[in-house]
Amino acid sequence: MNVRNERLNCYYVSAWIVNILDIFFRGYIYMKKNMHKEKKKHKKNSKKRKQVGILFVLIGVLLILVFGFGEYQSYKSAIEIRKLQQLKEASSDNGNGIDTSKILPEYRNLYKTNSDLVGWLVVNGTQINYPVVQSTVYQEFYLDHNFDGEDDESGAVFADARNDVFKPDDNVILYGHNMKNGSIFGTLQYYLDKSYYEKHKTMSFDTLYKRYDYQIVAVGLSKITDESADTFKYYDFLNAAGEKEFDNFKEKIKSLEVYDTGVKMKYGDKLITLSTCNSVEKNGRLFVIAKRN
Incomplete structure (x- = not known):
């Protein structure tokens, strides 16, 4: 069960990281293309280009933070749910001073x-x-x-x-x-x-x-x-x-x-x-x- 859970953890973490990197990479490429075009057309407006570039970076960072938090919440919820499902499947005893003798075996640990x-x-x-x-x-x-x-x-x-x-x-x-x-x-x-x-x-x-x-x-x-x-x-x-x-x-x-x-x-x-x-x-x-x- 531990190996299976670890694999699930790795899968969600990897997917989360890949999604974030993909968004950052796409934003970076888009920014570079636009800056390159601007450079050719308006060489004298370097200050303006820098401001636009900084704005794109800030927007990109904000999007990454927002998206990353949402992905993390989904990842966390999925892991917690899987843990509960595994706990249901696991064997249990009657410890902790709680009388669980009438409870179905798979729900004793959960209770x-x-x-x-x-x-x-x-x-x-x-x-x-x-x-x-x-x-x-x-x-x-x-x-x-x-x-x-x-x-x-x-x-x-x-x-x-x-x-x-x-x-x-x-x-x-x-x-x-x-x-x-x-x-x-x-x-x-x-x-x-x-x-x-x-x-x-x-x-x-x-x-x-x-x-x-x-x-x-x-x-x-x-x-x-x-x-x-x-x-x-x-x-x-x-x-x-x-x-x-x-x-x-x-x-x-x-x-x-x-x-x-x-x-x-x-x-x-x-x-x-x-x-x-x-x-x-x-x-x-x-x-x-x-x-x-």
Whole structure:
């Protein structure tokens, strides 16, 4: 595992360095060409050329710093995620004074690392393969903190603080950022294309104690609204008081679907909803709902 992790580290570092050098080299060549042309045409304007050259260098350095920081953040997030995946795969014991006897073996080390851990999500055939955390103290903590509790703009996949994941509620809602690099819930947007759904219809969500498989039933678009807005808030449906309320939820979801999957849900089904941002409209949200097999 250590050798594999080291190779992954080297790969990301190398890619990062190559990208930075490439940008610097292209900027340097562009600057030289333009300075050469300027020299031929305006030999007497050396001072102006120097000022332009300095400006290009400063802009190049600024771009490198900005791009480099973004690349470093992506690299760091990828490494942290891989470490968690390896920790999941590793064997564990019952140390640190924590009773982990009922926890599935592969999650014991992770739980000892962060007791906010409530499960693990895998969307089959995609890169969504992450631990799921839940903060009952501050709902949005994991919007900008990673699994280790460190500041991280990628955040983590986290369950709604109102949910009982283990009971479970009728609808467990998991949130994650729509990251441009495809991490966290960045690949959920592909589900807007039905052909992608056809190839990725299933997912699994393990709690700390049990394993569950799910089948996707709906993909839809909505938005975050204020309390007075007359818009269905799918993220507020956690439990149905009865069959009538569940059927109402089902009909509302039907109206927000981007296409018909052909898979139906019924009263009594246990659901999981993956929720992320979308760029289709202001305050837009994309959701993928699946039912337990």
